Amino acid sequence: MVEVKRKPNESIGSMLRRFNRFVQQSGVLIKAKRSQFRQKKLTERKEKNAAIMGMHLADLRRRLEKLGKYNDETFEEEKRKLKQEIDL
Numbered sequence: 001m002v003e004v005k006r007k008p009n010e011s012i013g014s015m016l017r018r019f020n021r022f023v024q025q026s027g028v029l030i031k032a033k034r035s036q037f038r039q040k041k042l043t044e045r046k047e048k049n050a051a052i053m054g055m056h057l058a059d060l061r062r063r064l065e066k067l068g069k070y071n072d073e074t075f076e077e078e079k080r081k082l083k084q085e086i087d088l
Helices: 011-024 028-034 044-065 072-086
Strands: none
Touching: 011 028, 044 072
């Protein structure tokens, strides 16, 4: 819960701006918007495939870092090749 107390000689407008900034930083609105609609659960097969892909991508990232070739472009290119190879 975000709580803002009025400082001495502070205008209502500046207090409201400070409150809005605290609300945005706390992430309350993002959580509320995310829970506004029900999201379907992933099927068991999709969960497993996502976990497998995550393991492969972590391995790929470690391998590229070890070789000293890790950057966004090379990672995305290798990721695309990996997806075709695994065919998930």
